[in-house]
Amino acid sequence: MESPEQxxxxxxxxxxxAEITVVTNPGLSAQHSLLLSPPLRLSAAPSSFSSHAxxxxxxxxxxxxxxxxxxxxxxxxxxxxxxIVETTKVSTPDPANPAGPPxxxxxxxxxxxxxxxxxxxxxxSIAQRxxxxxxxxxxxxxxxxxSVPSLTPVWRSCEFQEREVFDLFGVKFDGHPDxxxxxxxxxxxxxxxxxxxxxxxxxxxxxxxxxxxLEKAKAHYPSPPAVATPPAANAP
Amino acid sequence: MTNPGTFSIPAAHDVRxxxxxxxxxxxSFPPQAGGSHVRQVHDSFHGDLLEVSMGPHHPSTHGVFxxxxxxxxxxxxxxxxxxxxxxxxxxxxxxxxxxxGSMPYTDRLDYLSxxxxxxxxxxxxxxxxxxxxxxxxxxxxxxxxxxTRLLNHTCLAGFLMQDCGCSGTPxxxxxxxxxxxxxxxxxxxGSRMMCNYQRFGGCRVDPSADWLAGAQKLTDRYGAFLDxxxxxxxxxxxxxxxxxxxxxxxxxxxISAGVTGPMLRACGVNYDLRKVDAYGVYxxxxxxxxxxxxxxxxxxxxxxVLEMRESIKILQQALAGLPAGPIMDPKAKLRSFxxxxxxxxxxxxxxxGEIGFYLLSDGSPNPYRYRIRPPSFINLTILxxxxxxxxxxxAVIILGSVDIVLGEVDR
Numbered sequence: 001m002e003s004p005e006q007x008x009x010x011x012x013x014x015x016x017x018a019e020i021t022v023v024t025n026p027g028l029s030a031q032h033s034l035l036l037s038p039p040l041r042l043s044a045a046p047s048s049f050s051s052h053a054x055x056x057x058x059x060x061x062x063x064x065x066x067x068x069x070x071x072x073x074x075x076x077x078x079x080x081x082x083x084i085v086e087t088t089k090v091s092t093p094d095p096a097n098p099a100g101p102p103x104x105x106x107x108x109x110x111x112x113x114x115x116x117x118x119x120x121x122x123x124x125s126i127a128q129r130x131x132x133x134x135x136x137x138x139x140x141x142x143x144x145x146x147s148v149p150s151l152t153p154v155w156r157s158c159e160f161q162e163r164e165v166f167d168l169f170g171v172k173f174d175g176h177p178d179x180x181x182x183x184x185x186x187x188x189x190x191x192x193x194x195x196x197x198x199x200x201x202x203x204x205x206x207x208x209x210x211x212x213x214l215e216k217a218k219a220h221y222p223s224p225p226a227v228a229t230p231p232a233a234n235a236p
Numbered sequence: 237m238t239n240p241g242t243f244s245i246p247a248a249h250d251v252r253x254x255x256x257x258x259x260x261x262x263x264s265f266p267p268q269a270g271g272s273h274v275r276q277v278h279d280s281f282h283g284d285l286l287e288v289s290m291g292p293h294h295p296s297t298h299g300v301f302x303x304x305x306x307x308x309x310x311x312x313x314x315x316x317x318x319x320x321x322x323x324x325x326x327x328x329x330x331x332x333x334x335x336x337g338s339m340p341y342t343d344r345l346d347y348l349s350x351x352x353x354x355x356x357x358x359x360x361x362x363x364x365x366x367x368x369x370x371x372x373x374x375x376x377x378x379x380x381x382x383x384t385r386l387l388n389h390t391c392l393a394g395f396l397m398q399d400c401g402c403s404g405t406p407x408x409x410x411x412x413x414x415x416x417x418x419x420x421x422x423x424x425x426g427s428r429m430m431c432n433y434q435r436f437g438g439c440r441v442d443p444s445a446d447w448l449a450g451a452q453k454l455t456d457r458y459g460a461f462l463d464x465x466x467x468x469x470x471x472x473x474x475x476x477x478x479x480x481x482x483x484x485x486x487x488x489x490x491i492s493a494g495v496t497g498p499m500l501r502a503c504g505v506n507y508d509l510r511k512v513d514a515y516g517v518y519x520x521x522x523x524x525x526x527x528x529x530x531x532x533x534x535x536x537x538x539x540x541v542l543e544m545r546e547s548i549k550i551l552q553q554a555l556a557g558l559p560a561g562p563i564m565d566p567k568a569k570l571r572s573f574x575x576x577x578x579x580x581x582x583x584x585x586x587x588x589g590e591i592g593f594y595l596l597s598d599g600s601p602n603p604y605r606y607r608i609r610p611p612s613f614i615n616l617t618i619l620x621x622x623x624x625x626x627x628x629x630x631a632v633i634i635l636g637s638v639d640i641v642l643g644e645v646d647r
Binding site for chain 1: 319320323325327328363364365366489491492493494495496505507512575576577578579580581583590592594596597604605607609613614616617618646647
């Protein structure tokens with residue numbers, strides 16, 4: 001099978017201006033992936049990225065050498081905001097001794113890496129019996145721009161799996177025919193697979209509550225009125 | 237009876253109609269020559285669609301599964317599956333425990349085939365950590381996976397016949413054989429269904445000579461059971477009439493919808509991960525991949541019976557060629573197991589289809605992301621396409637032929 005770099009180059013020949021980068025997998029499995037981002041020249045409207053991403057996906061599916069006709073696995077990954085502290089060594093001329101050797105000062109810079117949600121597609125070819133080609137899509141952020149193009153029109157197998165990613169991670173798929181919750185109930189509010197999801201601490205329905213749960217649930221109920229205990233009859 | 241003459245029962249009373257034939261005079265259908273008549277059809281409902289919620293407590297749904305079926309008469313015009321009743325966010329649980337800690341949880345996914353779930357998970361972690369597996373363990377894994385396939389397919393055939401309406405007998409025959417296999421699993425792992433047997437870099441315990449003799453005995457006589465089972469069912473005229481041409485699936489749609497396993501091969505697509513990925517020691521064994529022709533319910537039943545025959549062949553070869561040696565890689569690390577940062581997707585051919593695990597490691601003892609590719613969940617994607625135009629009774633056997641286990645669908 002072609003390497004991810006070769007696939008990227010062929011996509012770039014076919015779709016000039018496409019933003020495709022190879023994400024190297026540092027692990028031992030050596031399953032590298034292709035990250036598809038919205039091209040710079042396209043407008044910011046999500047629909048234009050949708051048709052662009054779908055055209056690339058159709059190319060991957062229909063290309064005679066690749067023929068990635070099966071999208072086996074779709075999954076989401078949550079990458080929350082991260083504070084990264086970088087230490088750099090800066091050499092400045094010593095003010096006390098300008099002619100002498102420069103003074104090396106360690107500078108710590110803090111930067112925030114913005115969070116995003118990632119959707120990973122594992123593509124295989126049944127006709128050519130090769131794979132996987134791993135395709136990644138990223139959302140702009142984790143709140144108001146949490147949407148990626150849906151690939152359900154290209155591979156039908158994405159239908160339920162994208163619904164699952166929507167349900168558990170909160171990624172909106174543009175162009176999905178039936179985007180509803182699938183595993184959680186419809187009235188559920190949050191997305192439980194996000195890293196910062198906080199489980200509810202009101203477990204009054206739990207049949208056999210254990211110590212920590214009861215402790216947490218106490219916050220939701222007024223404390224019982226104090227009952228004066230009668231002194232024991234035969235107290236010494 | 238004030239006027240017995242009016243209400244006397246005439247000779248040509250039609251029992252089936254449930255009415256006295258005196259009513260005929262008011263009907264628009266005149267009495268037939270033979271004395272019987274057709275009751276007038278009350279057709280004011282014609283054209284109205286009826287929405288029926290099948291499940292979640294319906295015995296034919298194999299668990300807590302619901303189908304919202306829209307019916308035109310008895311014909312299905314729309315079907316929406318609803319699930320999640322068994323959802324416990326298994327993947328989140330996997331992120332909160334260590335890699336080895338998830339192994340017992342994988343038993344609870346598809347609780348009919350815990351050995352293959354264990355293997356798929358162990359394979360993905362071994363891919364992630366670059367862990368080697370000794371040869372004896374690979375053989376034992378193949379033996380257990382093929383026993384699981386026998387178990388699962390036997391049960392499925394029994395359940396499918398139950399769904400068709402052959403109440404009892406085929407299912408009990410299937411369950412009798414299943415118990416023999418579960419006895420083997422219990423004596424090896426300590427548990428009938430929740431085996432928790434595979435480890436990263438091998439298997440937990442070494443099968444004894446007695447156990448291997450038991451497995452050999454079961455393998456030798458399983459063919460005779462299949463003959464008996466097939467005599468009862470495969471050529472059965474009623475089953476053929478009931479299942480042939482029902483729930484047809486085209487190969488193109490099956491591939492696009494990610495259908496895997498016996499369902500895909502019943503459509504005639506030659507794709508078996510034991511051949512394609514050649515994981516484990518499968519390339520050493522001589523077996524064929526049975527393929528269907530029509531992609532209907534009967535083909536899916538037949539594929540499973542044929543796959544069981546191939547499994548027996550693999551079992552014979554694996555039991556004969558089982559090498560001596562360690563069952564665990566001596567370098568395998570069980571405590572403080574931390575794979576290098578990276579990701580891996582490992583998959584095997586489970587009895588229900590491609591079961592895969594996607595693991596993302598950040599170098600800590602817990603996986604950063606733990607994802608299961610559940611075959612029966614993805615095989616349900618095209619349930620509606622298969623059921624449209626059929627009757628409710630057909631939807632029951634189509635669902636039965638998909639072979640779902642809700643522990644895996646809902647996770």
